Amino acid sequence: MIEATLALSRGAFTLDVALSLPTDGVSALFGPSGCGKTTLLRCLAGLERAPGGRVVVDGQAWQDGAAFVPTHRRAVGVVFQEASLFEHLDVRANVAFGWKRLAPDQRRISLDDAIAWTGIEPLLARSTHGLSGGERQRVAIARALAVSPRLLLMDEPLAALDAARKAEILPAIERLHALSGIAIVYVSHAIAEVARLADHVVLMDAGRAVAAGPVGELLSRLDLPLPPGEDAGVVLQGEVGALDAPFHMARLDVPGAAFWTRDPALPVGHRIRLRVLARDVSLSLAAQPDSSIVNQIPATVEAIADDTHPSQVLVRLRTHAGGSALLARVTRRSAQALALAPGMAVWAMVKSVALLD
Amino acid sequence: MDADWAADLQAVALTLKLAGVVTLALLVLGTPLAWWLAHTRSRWKAPLSALVALPLVLPPTVLGFYLLMLMGPHGLVGQATQALGIGLLPFTFAGLVVASMLYSMPFVVQPIQTAFEAIGARPLEAAATLRAGPWERFVHVALPLARRGVLTAAVLGFAHTVGEFGVVLMIGGNIPGATRVISTQLYSHVEALEYPAAHRLAAMLLAFSFAVLLWVYRLRTRGSLLATGATTP
Numbered sequence: 318m319i320e321a322t323l324a325l326s327r328g329a330f331t332l333d334v335a336l337s338l339p340t341d342g343v344s345a346l347f348g349p350s351g352c353g354k355t356t357l358l359r360c361l362a363g364l365e366r367a368p369g370g371r372v373v374v375d376g377q378a379w380q381d382g383a384a385f386v387p388t389h390r391r392a393v394g395v396v397f398q399e400a401s402l403f404e405h406l407d408v409r410a411n412v413a414f415g416w417k418r419l420a421p422d423q424r425r426i427s428l429d430d431a432i433a434w435t436g437i438e439p440l441l442a443r444s445t446h447g448l449s450g451g452e453r454q455r456v457a458i459a460r461a462l463a464v465s466p467r468l469l470l471m472d473e474p475l476a477a478l479d480a481a482r483k484a485e486i487l488p489a490i491e492r493l494h495a496l497s498g499i500a501i502v503y504v505s506h507a508i509a510e511v512a513r514l515a516d517h518v519v520l521m522d523a524g525r526a527v528a529a530g531p532v533g534e535l536l537s538r539l540d541l542p543l544p545p546g547e548d549a550g551v552v553l554q555g556e557v558g559a560l561d562a563p564f565h566m567a568r569l570d571v572p573g574a575a576f577w578t579r580d581p582a583l584p585v586g587h588r589i590r591l592r593v594l595a596r597d598v599s600l601s602l603a604a605q606p607d608s609s610i611v612n613q614i615p616a617t618v619e620a621i622a623d624d625t626h627p628s629q630v631l632v633r634l635r636t637h638a639g640g641s642a643l644l645a646r647v648t649r650r651s652a653q654a655l656a657l658a659p660g661m662a663v664w665a666m667v668k669s670v671a672l673l674d
Numbered sequence: 675m676d677a678d679w680a681a682d683l684q685a686v687a688l689t690l691k692l693a694g695v696v697t698l699a700l701l702v703l704g705t706p707l708a709w710w711l712a713h714t715r716s717r718w719k720a721p722l723s724a725l726v727a728l729p730l731v732l733p734p735t736v737l738g739f740y741l742l743m744l745m746g747p748h749g750l751v752g753q754a755t756q757a758l759g760i761g762l763l764p765f766t767f768a769g770l771v772v773a774s775m776l777y778s779m780p781f782v783v784q785p786i787q788t789a790f791e792a793i794g795a796r797p798l799e800a801a802a803t804l805r806a807g808p809w810e811r812f813v814h815v816a817l818p819l820a821r822r823g824v825l826t827a828a829v830l831g832f833a834h835t836v837g838e839f840g841v842v843l844m845i846g847g848n849i850p851g852a853t854r855v856i857s858t859q860l861y862s863h864v865e866a867l868e869y870p871a872a873h874r875l876a877a878m879l880l881a882f883s884f885a886v887l888l889w890v891y892r893l894r895t896r897g898s899l900l901a902t903g904a905t906t907p
Binding site for chain 2 (some may be wrong): 364387388389390394397401406414415418419458
């Protein structure tokens with residue numbers, strides 16, 4: 318458990334948060350630029366000092382009252398937006414920089430593991446100068462892992478990369494927690510990254526933690542300043558439930574619902590994460606047996622809220638059997654025509670789902 | 675002619691010794707000062723920076739005059755050195771070293787300070803997150819990343835000390851073997867109308883200074899000496 322109570326002022330900006338994060342997974346600090354998520358991360362790392370603040374990680378006080386553990390004595394690893402490699406050292410020396418400063422009995426993650434997990438073996442003898450942005454960031458991640466941190470802090474590590482480089486690194490970051498068991502706090506303003514990586518989300522706005530919760534619940538809430546428009550949607554976690562080999566399809570089971578998709582070539586039982594965008598979900602009062610839409614899911618309307626465009630509304634649904642939350646975007650006219658209201662039973666017609674991992 | 679040669683060689687040897695001692699001492703004292711100036715938010719930063727830069731604009735004779743007063747028998751420093759049993763510094767090699775250090779200070783401090791500032795906070799923060807304490811960050815990150823600035827500082831400090839004249843004359847006088855360096859030896863030759871001997875030394879200094887500057891400019895392919903924070907008088 319990470320507990321942090323931090324307040325500080327920098328000119329017009331004020332950070333004022335009190336939050337606790339689980340250490341068994343990836344927590345995302347999510348919010349628009351300037352909302353204070355990077356400052357919060359820097360406070361956790363000890364790079365910024367919030368007077369009178371409190372930071373406790375797994376029972377160890379990193380900051381409490383006047384006591385302040387300096388950064389180099391915290392069991393923390395940090396990956397910055399720019400890789401910030403040491404230009405006077407080659408890749409191998411960069412990765413080993415922190416590792417060799419640990420007492421041998423503190424090296425829970427071996428240098429070889431850190432190198433293998435990030436796939437940087439071919440780069441080890443290289444100078445840092447010829448590396449691509451993606452390679453630099455992978456070296457930075459390996460370097461942070463190699464200090465066996467209790468907490469790995471990542472500050473928008475993909476923000477400076479182009480789409481191709483992002484696609485190259487995201488899978489590596491996705492695997493990190495499962496491979497290392499290290500708690501990760503990931504700062505991002507990109508909902509796609511949060512949807513893909515986070516188990517737990519803290520939504521930040523104007524220096525405050527506005528809401529926190531599991532990714533599936535938090536992203537489905539209509540009462541939060543979440544990014545509206547095309548990105549509205551939910552994240553669902555489950556597993557591959559069954560295969561339909563003749564038609565090359567697979568059934569993905571999440572709590573309270575199942576979705577048929579094209580076969581992702583994963584075995585039954587494999588853990589998966591789905592993203593269902595509100596724009597891909599329409600509503601019907603009855604099942605449509607004569608429709609080509611295969612994923613028709615019975616659900617109950619929980620809430621209705623305005624969308625960005627006045628012609629549309631967002632509808633929050635709960636699948637039956639107390640299952641997952643879904644978001645649907647429908648026109649205001651349809652909502653009126655169907656007389657949608659909280660508590661009403663409907664069918665969610667899901668046109669497409671995205672398999673995230 | 676042989677006597678001339680011997681005197682010239684003695685002056686050259688003394689000059690190299692002076693420049694070597696001054697450069698080493700300035701690197702040892704100037705690097706922490708440059709580090710402090712590069713990182714401080716203290717209100718003393720501006721006054722101290724101005725003080726360090728003074729020799730760039732001050733006639734050497736002004737600096738030499740005040741040092742002579744300070745280090746003389748009635749000056750604060752002079753009384754202190756006498757009380758400590760060191761004696762008086764003017765017209766000694768030690769006095770020359772102290773004066774030269776002050777005179778060459780900006781040529782050492784400014785390139786190192788600029789190099790430290792160019793590194794920025796990020797590599798040091800990264801090092802802190804990798805378990806490196808303040809001293810390790812300085813030795814293993816800041817110094818290696820600032821090595822060009824340190825090298826430039828050493829070369830400029832050395833060359834500038836080799837080339838000084840006014841301060842030497844005010845503080846050191848022109849005592850063979852103790853304070854007579856190349857520039858004052860050259861001055862003596864000219865006064866005695868020994869032009870061939872003067873030529874020899876003058877050409878040597880000219881070639882040396884050009885070679886040093888050529889090397890420094892090659893080191894930094896872009897920019898000028900001014901961009902490193904140092905100027906030539």
